[in-house]
Amino acid sequence: MTELASFETELRSCWEVFRDPAGTPDRRPRHTIGEVSEASGLTAHTLRWYERIGLLDPVDRSASGQRRYSDGDLHRLAFLGRLRLTGMPVADMLRYVELARQGERTSADRRDLLLAHREAVRQQIADLHATLAVLDHKIDVYTGRLERCASSH
Amino acid sequence: MTELASFETELRSCWEVFRDPAGTPDRRPRHTIGEVSEASGLTAHTLRWYERIGLLDPVDRSASGQRRYSDGDLHRLAFLGRLRLTGMPVADMLRYVELARQGERTSADRRDLLLAHREAVRQQIADLHATLAVLDHKIDVYTGRLERCASSH
DNA sequence: CGCTTGCTTCGAGTGCGCTCCAAGGCGCTG
């Protein structure tokens, strides 16, 4: 959660993350699955499962075969995590990353996908605010600040 | 959706809905499951299931055995619908209505339940807003209004 | 060295919230 937010701030330096001259591969930060799990709020199981179904490209491995996540992986994960957190189905996330893999020519499709999700997010916000009003009212009633109305409902 | 909102406005007259002298039972508005489904956005299947698991008290029946929902039922459903829509687990909703059935002495517990849910709702709103910002940024990039950063993520 | 802790695999299992089925009844319209 807290960490997710810090990933977002990396947006600004993301071009840097993706500069990869393949010359100094060991100087790039590399994270174990446990660290990434901790940071992203997703379990290690879920991280492996995301990779299996193709949400993540195959992650680099250490000499002994353990996963080592790059900052680029973390970055993508942070974004995917936000999409999930806000209710995008995994199938749609998959569609998005598959479009992304096809390169520049799918950018219009990806934008449409994000536009649709933005609408969904806005709708959710509206629903939540409406519910918040109802909750506030009922809580006031329960707290005895307002005359109560009847019973349960 | 639209209908849900109109149910909420009944809050103000809810004491009236619950006045039930049992003298003029046929004058109370009575709704078929289809109408209620339409109005609440829940399928007829789901409405029957809610009743089966105890989220709704047993609904009145017509002479031929078909369900006839009262405005009180609609009212409770509208509220339950809001709780579901905003992510409260069915188990918690059940706990809430069971407390309500036990009468006045559980009102503190019910208030606590609603307080907890209100916090959850606020958290969701915060998450959604944060995501909205990210989406806005990315959509801008895809639309070409901003220099793009690298690729997919 | 032994111990602990964390990592690997992949298929099977879980929990939630519906969703559907089949077979039959009700009731309005033409």
Next chain:
DNA sequence: CAGCGCCTTGGAGCGCACTCGAAGCAAGCG
């Protein structure tokens, strides 16, 4: 009175998103 659509039941089934298990390898530490 035929036809049509909506209603009834209990139990089984489904889709999603994880979640876990079991067996085994690897790294770090006193």
